[in-house]
Amino acid sequence: MTEKMEQLYLEDLSVGQRFTSGTYVIEAARVREFAAEFDPQPFHLDETAAQASIFKGLAASGWHTAAIAMRLLVTSGFPLANGIIGLGGEISWPRPTRPGDSLHVDSEVIDITPSRSKPNQAIVSVRSTMLNQNSEPVYVLSAKLLVFKRP
Amino acid sequence: MTEKMEQLYLEDLSVGQRFTSGTYVIEAARVREFAAEFDPQPFHLDETAAQASIFKGLAASGWHTAAIAMRLLVTSGFPLANGIIGLGGEISWPRPTRPGDSLHVDSEVIDITPSRSKPNQAIVSVRSTMLNQNSEPVYVLSAKLLVFKRP
Numbered sequence: 280m281t282e283k284m285e286q287l288y289l290e291d292l293s294v295g296q297r298f299t300s301g302t303y304v305i306e307a308a309r310v311r312e313f314a315a316e317f318d319p320q321p322f323h324l325d326e327t328a329a330q331a332s333i334f335k336g337l338a339a340s341g342w343h344t345a346a347i348a349m350r351l352l353v354t355s356g357f358p359l360a361n362g363i364i365g366l367g368g369e370i371s372w373p374r375p376t377r378p379g380d381s382l383h384v385d386s387e388v389i390d391i392t393p394s395r396s397k398p399n400q401a402i403v404s405v406r407s408t409m410l411n412q413n414s415e416p417v418y419v420l421s422a423k424l425l426v427f428k429r430p
Numbered sequence: 431m432t433e434k435m436e437q438l439y440l441e442d443l444s445v446g447q448r449f450t451s452g453t454y455v456i457e458a459a460r461v462r463e464f465a466a467e468f469d470p471q472p473f474h475l476d477e478t479a480a481q482a483s484i485f486k487g488l489a490a491s492g493w494h495t496a497a498i499a500m501r502l503l504v505t506s507g508f509p510l511a512n513g514i515i516g517l518g519g520e521i522s523w524p525r526p527t528r529p530g531d532s533l534h535v536d537s538e539v540i541d542i543t544p545s546r547s548k549p550n551q552a553i554v555s556v557r558s559t560m561l562n563q564n565s566e567p568v569y570v571l572s573a574k575l576l577v578f579k580r581p
Contacts, residue, residue: 317497318504320513333515333576341516342500346468346493353469362471364484365492367570371518419518425484 300356307378338375368422451507458529489526
């Protein structure tokens with residue numbers, strides 16, 4: 280993550296463009312805290328219970344995983360000048376995120392659909408894959424973003 | 431939310447079944463804290479900046495909204511005996527979630543597809559809509575869940 284990351288507008292984007300974020304290490308204590316607040320299920324809270332579960336070990340809440348991907352996109356992974364404004368999308372978690380995992384997000388611009396009624400904006404489809412330190416995907420987000428031209 | 435909520439297994443589910451969660455009030459301070467950690471964009475952090483943005487006022491991160499929906503599902507909205515284990519799904523945010531909003535989640539079972547290889551489990555598609563105090567949808571999640579039969 281650089282201090283002076285170039286800020287992109289719609290004119291700067293093209294299909295096939297790729298971006299890579301910095302990294303984020305997820306801590307065990309934060310896994311449990313996030314789960315206690317938002318996803319209080321045994322396999323996100325307790326190592327012993329998690330060992331006996333389908334996850335076979337403590338796993339981060341999928342929503343914690345999703346939130347970390349957003350942090351990486353916002354801070355270094357996709358430098359949109361007007362911010363990352365998502366309308367919706369598709370998500371999947373191909374495998375668990377584990378405490379201690381070192382995560383980063385690779386993104387690719389998949390489609391750009393200009394607005395018919397508002398010539399200064401478009402819907403940009405971006406596929407972002409968050410990978411762990413073994414280059415295994417833990418989260419895939421295909422998002423529709425609202426992106427603006429230079430003012 | 432009742433103390434003794436019935437815990438459901440695959441045999442207890444059927445297409446068209448509906449569930450309603452308890453409520454959760456989202457606080458302004460928590461909106462800013464969540465955004466500072468996971469989605470540090472001006473329209474989630476600062477009222478003045480948010481007024482000047484497309485959101486026209488402070489809005490919760492979409493991932494904070496998603497996390498609150500999960501909390502409501504886990505604690506009262508969809509009482510699965512083996513827990514809510516999501517493989518993925520589709521998400522959308524039809525309008526912003528605002529500080530002070532009182533939220534609840536209505537869910538409906540949309541589809542049940544038994545596993546071919548594992549007779550004790552199925553993929554259950556559930557559409558969950560989180561509504562604010564004016565019955566306006568702020569978040570829609572169509573999730574594919576892994577659900578098990580009674581042991």
